[in-house]
Amino acid sequence: MNWLTAEEALARLGTKPQTLYANVSRGRITARPDPDDPRKSLYRQDDVERLANRPQGRRPARTVAAESIAWGEPVLETSIATVADGRLLYRGQDAVTLAETATLGAVARLLWGSATEVDFAGRARARSPGMTAAYQAVAELAATDMPAAGRNRAVLLADAARTVSFLAGALAAPGTMPAHHRLAQQWGRPEAADPLRRALVLLAEHELNASTFAARVTASTGAPLSAAVLAGLAALSGPLHGTASQSMAGLVEAARRQGATLAIGAHLRQGNALPCFGHKLYPDGDVRAGALMAAFTLPPVFAELAEAGERLSGEKPNIDFALAALVGAYDLPADAPLQIFALARSVGWLAHALEQIETGTLIRPRARYVGTEPTR
């Protein structure tokens, strides 16, 4: 596979640098770090040629619409968050900087545009805390809460905080402490509180991924905010989404037995993509992973996997890798990444649900029927 520098790619495409980066972030051009200068990226020649040879002018509407649900042209506008120039921005503020000191409550206040502090305190203790309790708690709210449509922002913000509070109550120890302390206490790992705080901040929001989109579609019907969170939770349960970091378990096992280089080499030689390395939106590496892994000592097997993975695949560890390493470092429950993800991202789902409600529009796409012709 041949790789071009940015200058070469731009010369071939005849576009501005922004267009090149947009094509990378939409997955049309694969990028990887330049081995000679990791601050720069290289661009896959095949992808660049394909785009350069594309017919000029506007594409047919049916193509644009079909691509719109797969990293294509944006389908809606948002003021909540974006990934730009390799940085994750929450309302314009760098999430990595926020992660140094902020709590999930502070991020919720920022993302929801709340004038007052946001608090997820709760005294309820789930009989058996975990994901099943989380589903049950949010399902109960969704079945009984008031619809969001037609109610004002102040009551909706209260609903939003209550939904996260129920979720926190289902996953973490009860109390008035910030959520990261309650998770650390629930798992009997007080020393993990600070890395957990960072993880909650870094995972709170990530633009229109599948779970956020499901939440937003749900909110567009005027459904209760808790129903939007329930839809987000449902989508998060997929292996392509919230449970990605658990897909590394086999690799970690193999690395323990035979060393990271052999384990990753064997994995890649079977033609498998390397789980938990690389991210479409971050050609130069997922900034969230670096920010989280800076907060604790990587267990040796993860340090070796990170090094060997990057050396052999050209991709850096992503946030799913960092979560798996966090679990390894503090011996957290195997599904801790999903629990952290669910609690953190509920804040982002609610920000999008609130934004969608303000548009007052129903999300209702159409499908092209390609099935059996009607019988008469």
Place this chain on the structure above:
Amino acid sequence: MNWLTAEEALARLGTKPQTLYANVSRGRITARPDPDDPRKSLYRQDDVERLANRPQGRRPARTVAAESIAWGEPVLETSIATVADGRLLYRGQDAVTLAETATLGAVARLLWGSATEVDFAGRARARSPGMTAAYQAVAELAATDMPAAGRNRAVLLADAARTVSFLAGALAAPGTMPAHHRLAQQWGRPEAADPLRRALVLLAEHELNASTFAARVTASTGAPLSAAVLAGLAALSGPLHGTASQSMAGLVEAARRQGATLAIGAHLRQGNALPCFGHKLYPDGDVRAGALMAAFTLPPVFAELAEAGERLSGEKPNIDFALAALVGAYDLPADAPLQIFALARSVGWLAHALEQIETGTLIRPRARYVGTEPTR
């Protein structure tokens, strides 16, 4: 407001009849029945002029993408169902014809492409049957079921049937009878069994509405099939979707007090759209409403509302009206329409989830960031 005949609209637009109908079904041109000949439609002149004056040639990609989530260009292909020429077709078969004799199980077999009979029998009895129990039952499955990704069709079909069976168990009386008998028994209305059967068949599937899209987005992450149904349930809880027929309660009350004509007149004079009349996809009237209302005697207040509503608004009663009338005719629980909708549509959600899994693609749209510029 001026209205054009089909001939006049076509002359102004210079398109084929199919393009005119497509514009109606996408909501770009409002249509209503011709008062002089109800088999024909009239088309709103303003809409026709706006489209006729649109710049020629392809529209910009950003416009097409933004419209794709609001009745725009199709975002994906489906072989499951479509609305064509005012008919609702399940795998090419007319849903109104199916509704004469089929059960929900038979429709599931058709929509899921199952080689064998589909059965929702179950012996579990919910402690307190209803929507809360339905959410709880499906949430429990979603939290514990296997992901759908990577498993074969036979086991997925078993998962699908089990999910509907759990839902039926949460809403209806236990047993091995078809679902409509179990609902009728649960509500103590055995004489309502046949209209309930029709309603379940007619509501089983309706292309890419918001709840089906939420289910499909969820399935695209590889999540368990039950998680896709949970996302569908969440979206269905919105007033713009599954609870629409309950929005008629005020109108029914007013019609009882002052008569249907005065009640509807007052409603329209306040500038409110008439709930439960008209449907974008059926310019000549929602065929499902007619098919359902043919199966029972309309209570007088509903007969008067149907007549006055059509006379004053030009729109015919839709399926939400028919469900409200069904509740009135048999004195069913107030949220029976939502329960019927949820049980019926779970079959359609699962058909779409199965179809989405076969594509193997993640639904991941993008948003255009229009918020605060990054701080440096």
